[in-house]
Amino acid sequence: MAANIGSLPKFLQRPTTYSGIWGWIVTVDHKKIGVMYAFTAIFFFLVGGLEAVVIRTQLAFASNELVSPDIYNQLFTMHALTMIFLAIMPLAVSFFNLIVPLQIGARDVAFPRLNALSYWIYLSGGLVLNAGWILGGAADSGWFAYAPLTLDQFGSGSHGMDFYSLGLLVLGISSVAGGLNFLVTIINMRAPGMTLMRMPVFTWMALITSILLVTAMPVITIALIELSLDRILGTQFFAPGAGGDPLLWQHLFWVFGHPEVYILILPAMGIVSEVLPTFSKKPLFGYPFIIFSGIFIGFMGWAVWSHHMFTVGMGPVANATFAITTMLIAVPTGVKIFNWIGTMWGGSIDFKTPMLFSIGFIFLFIIGGLSGVSHASPPTDYQQQDTYYVVAHIHYVLFGGAIFGIFSGIYYWWPKFSGTLLNENLGVVHFILMFIGMNLSFGPMHWLGMDGMPRRIYTYGAEYGWEFWNTVSTVGSYIIAISTLVFIANVIITMRQERRTDLADPWDGRTLEWSIPSPPPEYNFKEIPIVNGLDSFWDTKYTTDEDGNMTPIPQGVSNNNEEEVAIHMPGLSYFPIITGFGLSASAFGFAIYNQYNVVGLTIAILGIVATFFGSYGWCFEPADPEDHH
Amino acid sequence: MTTEHHDIEHPSSLKYVVIAIILSIVTALEVAVVYIEALSPVLLPLLGILSVGKFIVVVGYYMHLKFDNKLFTLLFATGLILAVYILTALMVLFRVFI
Amino acid sequence: MATHETTGHTTTTGLDNRKVMMWAFIGSDCLFFASLVSTYLLYRGKSVVGPYPYEVFNIPYTSVSAFVLLMSSLTMVLALSAIQRGDHTRLRIWLLATSILGCVFLGGQYFEFTVFVHEGVTMQGNLFGSSFFTLTGFHGLHVTFGVVILMSFFVMSLRGRLSQEQSLNIELAGLYWHFVDIVWIVIFTVIYLIEAPNVIH
Numbered sequence: 001m002a003a004n005i006g007s008l009p010k011f012l013q014r015p016t017t018y019s020g021i022w023g024w025i026v027t028v029d030h031k032k033i034g035v036m037y038a039f040t041a042i043f044f045f046l047v048g049g050l051e052a053v054v055i056r057t058q059l060a061f062a063s064n065e066l067v068s069p070d071i072y073n074q075l076f077t078m079h080a081l082t083m084i085f086l087a088i089m090p091l092a093v094s095f096f097n098l099i100v101p102l103q104i105g106a107r108d109v110a111f112p113r114l115n116a117l118s119y120w121i122y123l124s125g126g127l128v129l130n131a132g133w134i135l136g137g138a139a140d141s142g143w144f145a146y147a148p149l150t151l152d153q154f155g156s157g158s159h160g161m162d163f164y165s166l167g168l169l170v171l172g173i174s175s176v177a178g179g180l181n182f183l184v185t186i187i188n189m190r191a192p193g194m195t196l197m198r199m200p201v202f203t204w205m206a207l208i209t210s211i212l213l214v215t216a217m218p219v220i221t222i223a224l225i226e227l228s229l230d231r232i233l234g235t236q237f238f239a240p241g242a243g244g245d246p247l248l249w250q251h252l253f254w255v256f257g258h259p260e261v262y263i264l265i266l267p268a269m270g271i272v273s274e275v276l277p278t279f280s281k282k283p284l285f286g287y288p289f290i291i292f293s294g295i296f297i298g299f300m301g302w303a304v305w306s307h308h309m310f311t312v313g314m315g316p317v318a319n320a321t322f323a324i325t326t327m328l329i330a331v332p333t334g335v336k337i338f339n340w341i342g343t344m345w346g347g348s349i350d351f352k353t354p355m356l357f358s359i360g361f362i363f364l365f366i367i368g369g370l371s372g373v374s375h376a377s378p379p380t381d382y383q384q385q386d387t388y389y390v391v392a393h394i395h396y397v398l399f400g401g402a403i404f405g406i407f408s409g410i411y412y413w414w415p416k417f418s419g420t421l422l423n424e425n426l427g428v429v430h431f432i433l434m435f436i437g438m439n440l441s442f443g444p445m446h447w448l449g450m451d452g453m454p455r456r457i458y459t460y461g462a463e464y465g466w467e468f469w470n471t472v473s474t475v476g477s478y479i480i481a482i483s484t485l486v487f488i489a490n491v492i493i494t495m496r497q498e499r500r501t502d503l504a505d506p507w508d509g510r511t512l513e514w515s516i517p518s519p520p521p522e523y524n525f526k527e528i529p530i531v532n533g534l535d536s537f538w539d540t541k542y543t544t545d546e547d548g549n550m551t552p553i554p555q556g557v558s559n560n561n562e563e564e565v566a567i568h569m570p571g572l573s574y575f576p577i578i579t580g581f582g583l584s585a586s587a588f589g590f591a592i593y594n595q596y597n598v599v600g601l602t603i604a605i606l607g608i609v610a611t612f613f614g615s616y617g618w619c620f621e622p623a624d625p626e627d628h629h
Numbered sequence: 630m631t632t633e634h635h636d637i638e639h640p641s642s643l644k645y646v647v648i649a650i651i652l653s654i655v656t657a658l659e660v661a662v663v664y665i666e667a668l669s670p671v672l673l674p675l676l677g678i679l680s681v682g683k684f685i686v687v688v689g690y691y692m693h694l695k696f697d698n699k700l701f702t703l704l705f706a707t708g709l710i711l712a713v714y715i716l717t718a719l720m721v722l723f724r725v726f727i
Numbered sequence: 728m729a730t731h732e733t734t735g736h737t738t739t740t741g742l743d744n745r746k747v748m749m750w751a752f753i754g755s756d757c758l759f760f761a762s763l764v765s766t767y768l769l770y771r772g773k774s775v776v777g778p779y780p781y782e783v784f785n786i787p788y789t790s791v792s793a794f795v796l797l798m799s800s801l802t803m804v805l806a807l808s809a810i811q812r813g814d815h816t817r818l819r820i821w822l823l824a825t826s827i828l829g830c831v832f833l834g835g836q837y838f839e840f841t842v843f844v845h846e847g848v849t850m851q852g853n854l855f856g857s858s859f860f861t862l863t864g865f866h867g868l869h870v871t872f873g874v875v876i877l878m879s880f881f882v883m884s885l886r887g888r889l890s891q892e893q894s895l896n897i898e899l900a901g902l903y904w905h906f907v908d909i910v911w912i913v914i915f916t917v918i919y920l921i922e923a924p925n926v927i928h
Contacts, residue, residue, distance in 0.1 A: 110744040176755060184748045187700070188738040214755040215711050222762035226861070235850050235857035237766070243775045243854050251722065252762060255715055302711060306722070318722055619879075642808055649801035653794060659916065660790045663923035672924065680916040683797075684909050691804045692905045698742055701750040708754025712761035719765045 014621060015572040026572040028112035029522060031417060033119050034097030038410075040123055041090035046484070047130070048082035051075050053481055056441070060474035062462035070156060072458035073140035078130070080143035081164070084264065085171055086126045088398065091406045092267035093118070096182050096206045098417060102513035102520065103200045105191025105529045110184040112570040113618060114177050120580025121174035128588050129167035132160040135592070139164035142456065144257065145227070147238035147249035152231050152594075162591035165228040170587045172217045172224070174580075179213030182206055191512070193531035197291070200511045201284060204291050205270030208298040212259045212266075220256035223249060232593060250309055258305040262297055264398060268405025269294070269336060272358045275408050276340055278507050279355035280347030283535060286339035293332035293339075300329040310378040311385045319378040326376035333369055337362060352507070353427030357408035360435050364400025368393055371446065386456075389449025395442040407434075407487070415506045419499035419518045426490040433483035441476025444469035510538040523567040575618035582610030648690055655683050749899045753906045760910050763865060764917060767858040774853040780918075781925030783846050785839070792835040793915045796870075799828035800908045803877075807901045813891040815884060822881040822897075825904065829874040836867050859918070866914060869907045876900050 015026040024032060055075050058066045067075065097115065101108055109115050132138030137158025141150045148154055150161050186207045190199070199207075226237040227249070236242035238249055277284045284290065303325040310319055340362055349355065371393035375381050384390055407430075414422050453466050460466055505514040515537045516525060533539060545551045589604025659679045662668050668675060689695035694702055720726070738744060771780075806821035840860070850860045877900060883889045889896070 110748070180748050180751050180755070183751050184744050188740055188742065188744050188747055190739045194739075211707070214751060215708060215758055218755055218759035219715070219762045221759060222766065226766065226857075229850070229857070229861065233850060235861070236852075236854055237857050241775070243770070243773045245723075245769070245773075247723070248766065248769060251719055252766075255719075302714070314722060642805060645801060645804050645808070649798065652797050652800075656790065656794055656797065659920060660786060663786065663920055664927060669924060673921065676916050676920050680912055683912050687797075687800060687905055687909050687912070691800050692902055698740065700740055700742065700747065704747070704750040704754050705757075706754075708751075708757035712757040715758070716761050716765050716768070719769060723769045725769055725771070 015574060018572075025577055026574050028108070028116050028570050028573060028576070030097045030101050030108050030112065030115060031520065031522075033115055034094045034099075035417065036119055037090050037094035037097060037122070040119075040126070041087050041094060042488075044082050044086035044090070044126060046488075048079050048087055049481060049484060051079035051082065053477055055079060056474040056477040058458060059460075060471050062460055062464075062467045062470075064459050067458070069458040070137075070140065073142075073156075073456070074132070074138040074160065076456060077139045077142055077160075077164075078133075081129060081139065081168075083398070084143065084260075085168065086122075086129070088264050088402050088406070089175065090122055092209070092264070092402075093122075093178055095202070095267060095271065095406075095409055095413070096178070096209075099413060099513060100182060100185060100203050100206050101189075102416075102516065102524060103203045103511050104186065104189060104194060105512050105525060105531065106185065106189040107524050107528075107567070108570055109181050110189055111181050113573050113576050113623075114181050116573070116576035117580050118174045118178040118181070120577045121170055121177070121583055124581045124584030125167055125170040125174060125587070128170060128584050128591070129163055131167075131588065131591075132158060132163045135159060135163075144253055145249075146253075147227065147230075147246050148240055148244065150227060150231075150249075151238060159591055159595065162228070162231055162594070163588075165224045165231065166587035166591045167584075169221060169224045169228070170583050172221050173583060175213050176217050179210040179217070181210075183210040183214065186210070191529050191531050194536075197288065198531055198534045198536070201273035201287070201290055201294075202267075202270035202511075205266040205273070205294055208294050209263050209266045212263050212298055212301065216256045216259035216263070219252055220260075223252035223256070226252075228590070232590060247309075247312060250312065251306070254305040254308045255302075257308065259298075259301045261397075262301040264402050265405075266294060266297070268361065268402045268409075271405045271409035271412070272340065272361050273336075274511065275354045275358040275412050276343045277535075278412075278509050279350045279352060279358075280344045281350070281508075282343055282347040283510070283538075284339070285342030285345075286335075287534060290336055290339050293335045296332045297329060300325065300332070304329055307376060307381070310381045323376055323378055327373065330369065330373050330376070333365075337366060337369075352411075353422070353424060353431060354408045354412035354507075356428065356431040357404045357411065360431065361401060361404040361408065364396055364404060364435075364438070368396030368398075368400055371396065384449060386454055387449035388445040388453045388455060391455055392442050392445035392449060395438075395445070399438055399442065404434075407431075412507065413513075414494075415503040416513055416518045416520070418494070419501070419503055420494050420497045421500075421503065421506060422490050422494050426486055426493075430483050430486045430490065433479055433486060437476045437479030437481075437483055439476070441473045441480060443476075444473050448473075508541075510535040512537050515540070522569055526567075570623060571621075573618065573621060575614045575621060579611055579614030579618065582607045582612075582614055586611065645691070648686060652683055652686060655679050743895060745895065745899060746902075749902050753902065756906065760862075760866070760913070763858075763862040764913065767862050767918060770854040770858050774855045776853050778843075778847045778852075778855070780855055780859070780922045783843050783848055784919055784922050784926050785842075786919060786923050786926060788835075788839065789915065789919050792832055792839075793911060795828050795832050795835065796908050796911050799825045799832070800905050802828060803901045803904045807894065807897050810889070810891060810894040810897050815889075818889070818897070819881055819884050822877050822884065826874050826877045826881065829870055829877070829904075833867060833870055833874070836863065862914065862918070866907070866910055869910070873900070873904050873907055877904070 015022065018027075024036065027033065054067065055072070058064050058072060058075075097109070130138065137156060137160045139145070139160040140156055140158070141161055141164075145161065145164060150164075155161055186199070186203060196204075226235070229235040230237050230239065230244075236244055238244040238246065240246075273284055273290060304322060306314060306318060306322040307326045310322070344359075371389065375384055375390070375393060411422055411427055414420070448466055448469050451464075451466065453460065453464070460470075499519075501517075503518040504516065506518075507514070512529060512531075513520075515529065529536070541553060541555070542550050543553055585607030586604045587607070589600045589602070589607055591600070593600035593604065659676055662675055662679075663672065688705070694705065740747070802821045802824040806818050806825060809815075809817035809821055840863075843856075848856045848859070850856050880889060880897060880900060
C-alpha cells in the first residue's frame with residue numbers, strides 16, 4: 001500500500017533521480033553507502049591521528065607543557081573513541097557494505113533504507129561525540145569512562161561526558177541496525193548453491209561480527225543509559241553515597257567491551273583471509289578451521305571480559321576463571337595464524353601492496369597477541385595494568401592488526417569500486433613507512449610499561465629515565481603520520497585518473513566480486529550466479545588438467561560492455577537521513593540540557609519529532625517504489 | 630517474498646483461549662504460593678518453574694516458535710541464553726545468591 | 728515495518744527477511760532487558776536509604792496488571808488468526824482489544840508509579856528507585872511503542888489498507904507484543920514476587 005504520494009507537493013515526493021549531492025543523500029545503494037562510510041571514516045581516522053600526534057608530542061620530553069592536563073585528558077579519551085567508534089568500526093562496516101552483497105551474489109542488502117540510516121546516524125552521531133571540542137570541552141574520562149569519575153559532581157564541569165554517553169548511545173543504534181541488516185542479508189540473500197561453508201571467509205567474519213554487534217551493544221546501551229540518567233536526571237546508579245557500585249559500570253562496560261574488540265579484529269582477519277590466497281595463488285589453507293576458529297572466538301569472547309578487571313579485587317576464583325578462559329581464546333587465533341602461514345607456504349607470492357599489509361598484519365598481530373597472553377595471567381597483569389605495556393598491546397593488535405588489515409583491503413578492493421588502481425610504488429612507500437613508524441612508536445612502549453610508566457599521565461619527570469624512548473616513540477608517530485599522508489596523496493592522485501574498463505579482475509581473484517565489472521553496475525549481477533563450491537569464481541577460470549596442473553579455461557566474450565539491463569532496484573528515500581539526524585539532534589539536545597535547559601529541550605524535542613516523522617513516513621513508503629495498491 | 634504459509638496446523642482460536650486460561654491459572658498459583666508459609670524454603674525454585682513455564686508457553690504457542698523454522702529458535706535462543714548467562718555470571722561475581 | 732512484501736524475491740531459507748530480522752531483534756532485546764534486570768538484582772538490598780521494595784509493593788495489584796498483559800497476548804494472537812483467515816472485522820476487534828488492554832496496563836503502571844512517588848520512591852531517591860523505575864520505565868516504553876504500532880494497523884485496516892496477504896505485518900507486531908509480555912513475566916517474578924515474603928511478613 002502506498003501513501004497518497006501523488007497528492008504531495010513535488011519536493012516532498014519520493015526522490016527518483018540520482019544527480020549530484022542529492023543522489024548521495026537519498027541513496028540506498030550499498031556501494032554508495034560503503035563509499036560514504038569509507039570517506040567519513042578516513043576523515044575521522046585523520047582526526048584521531050592528529051589527536052595522537054599531539055599526545056605524542058606532549059610526551060616526547062619530560063615535564064613538557066605543550067598541552068594542559070585537562071586538554072591531555074580530552075585528547076587521549078577522544079583519540080580512543082574516534083579510532084574505535086568513528087574509524088575502525090565504520091571502515092569495517094564500509095567493507096561489509098561494499099563487499100558482502102557482491103561476495104554472496106546479491107543485488108543489495110536485506111534492508112537498504114535501514115542501511116542508509118546506519119550511515120546517517122554514524123555521521124551525525126560522530127559529530128555529536130566531537131561537539132565537545134567546540135562546546136566547552138570534549139569527553140575526558142578515558143574511553144572506558146569508569147564511574148564515578150564520570151559523574152557530574154566529580155567531572156571537569158564540561159558537557160564532554162554527556163556528549164560521550166548520548167553520542168555513543170546514538171552510534172550504538174547505528175551499529176545494531178547494521179548488525180541486524182547484515183545478519184539477515186548473509187543468512188537470507190545468498191546466491192543459489194552458496195551454502196554457509198561455501199561462503200568467502202570475509203563474509204563469514206562479517207556474519208560473526210554482526211551477531212556480536214547485536215548481542216553486545218545492548219549491554220553498553222544500558223550502562224550508558226544509566227550514566228546519562230545519573231548525569232542528567234540525578235539517578236543514583238553510580239553515586240557512591242547512595243551505594244552505587246563502580247564495579248557495576250566496569251562489568252557492564254567490559255561485557256560489551258570484550259566482544260567489541262573481536263568486532264574490531266574479525267573483519268580485518270576476514271580481509272587477510274581473502275588477500276593471502278589471492279596473492280599466494282593458492283586456496284586458503286584450512287578453510288573450515290579458520291571458520292570454526294572465528295565462531296569459537298565470537299563465542300568465547302563472552303567468557304573473558306573480567307580480564308580487564310583483574311586488579312579490582314574480584315577474588316582468586318573469579319581471577320583464575322577468567323585467566324583460563326582468556327588463555328583459551330588465544331588458541332583459535334593461533335590456529336588462524338598457522339592456517340594463514342600454511343596458505344602462503346609453497347605458494348607463488350606476489351608482493352603487491354595488499355599482500356604487504358596482510359603479511360604485516362600477521363607479524364604485528366602475533367606480537368600483539370603475545371603481549372595479550374602475558375596479560376592473561378593475573379599476577380603478570382597486576383604489574384602491567386594501567387602501564388604503557390597495555391598501550392603497546394592495544395596498538396599492536398588494533399593498529400598492527402585491524403588497521404593494517406583494513407589498508408590491505410583498501411588497496412585490494414579499490415579497483416573494484418573505482419575502476420582505477422592505487423599507485424603501487426606509493427603503496428609500498430606507505431607500507432614501509434607505516435611499518436617502521438608503527439614499530440618505532442609502539443615497540444618501546446612494552447619496556448616503558450615494564451619500567452612502570454603509567455598510562456594517562458600528561459607528563460613525567462626526567463628522573464624516571466623514560467624520556468629517550470618516549471622521544472623515539474614520538475618520532476615513530478610522525479613517521480606514521482607521514483606514511484598516512486603518502487596514502488592520502490595516493491588516493492587523491494588516483495581519484496583524478498581516468499576510469500579504466502579492464503580492472504574487473506586485476507588480481508586474478510577467487511571470489512564472486514571479481515566476476516563483475518569495475519565499478520559494478522547498480523544492480524551488481526546481470527544474472528544471479530549459481531554457486532557450486534568454495535571459490536566458485538576461480539573454478540570458472542581455471543581447471544586442472546590430467547597432469548594436475550592448473551590451466552586456464554577459455555573465457556567467453558566479456559559482457560562488461562553490454563547494454564543496460566532493466567533490473568529494478570530498491571527505491572531512493574530521504575527518510576533515513578531525516579531519522580538519523582533526528583536521533584542525533586535529540587541526543588545533542590539532551591546532552592546540553594543541564595546547562596541550556598530551554599535550547600536543549602527544544603532541540604531534543606525537534607529531534608524526536610523528526611525521528612518520528614522519519615520513521616513513520618518510512619513505514620508507509622513502500623520498499624519498492626513501483627508497488628501501488 | 631510471499632509469506633511462507635505453514636502446512637502445519639496452527640492452534641485454533643479455542644486452543645489459544647485454553648492456553649490463556651492455563652496461563653491465568655499459573656499466574657494465580659504464583660501469587661498464591663507466596664502466601665503459603667510452608668512453601669517458603671522452596672519458594673524461589675517454585676516461582677522459577679512456574680514463570681519459566683509461562684514463558685515457554687507464550688513463546689512456543691503464541692509466538693509460534695514451536696511450529697516455525699528452527700532458525701527463529703536459534704536467533705532467539707542465542708540472545709536469551711547469552712542474557713541468562715550474563716545475568717547469572719554477574720550475580721555470581723557480585724555474590725548475590727538470590 | 729514496510730507495508731508490503733516486494734516482488735517475489737526468493738530467499739536462501741525461504742523465510743521472509745523481516746521475520747528473520749524481528750527474531751534477531753528480539754534476541755538482541757533480551758540482552759537489553761537482562762542488563763536492566765541485572766542492575767536491579769545486583770542493587771537489591773543495597774539501598775542506603777529507603778523506601779524499600781517490600782514497603783511499597785502491592786502484589787495483588789501487580790498481579791492484576793500481569794493478568795491484563797497476559798490477556799492482551801491472547802487478543803493479539805486472535806487478531807493474527809483473524810487476518811490470516813481474512814476476517815477483517817475480527818482483526819479490528821482484537822487489535823483494538825489488545826491496544827486497550829495495553830493502555831490499561833500502562834494506566835496501571837502510571838498509577839502504581841504515582842503511588843510510589845507519593846510514598847517517597849523516586850528515581851533520584853535511592854538505588855531501588857533508580858533501578859526499578861528505569862527497568863519498568865523502559866518496559867513501559869516498549870509497551871507504548873507497541874500500542875502505537877497496533878493502533879496504526881487498526882486505522883490502516885479501517886481504511887481498507889491492510890489485506891490478508893499482508894498478514895505478516897500483524898505477525899511481526901504480534902511477535903514484538905508477545906516479547907514485551909514475556910519480559911513482564913520475568914519482571915513480575917524476579918522483581919515483585921520475590922519481595923512478596925518480605926511484604927507479607
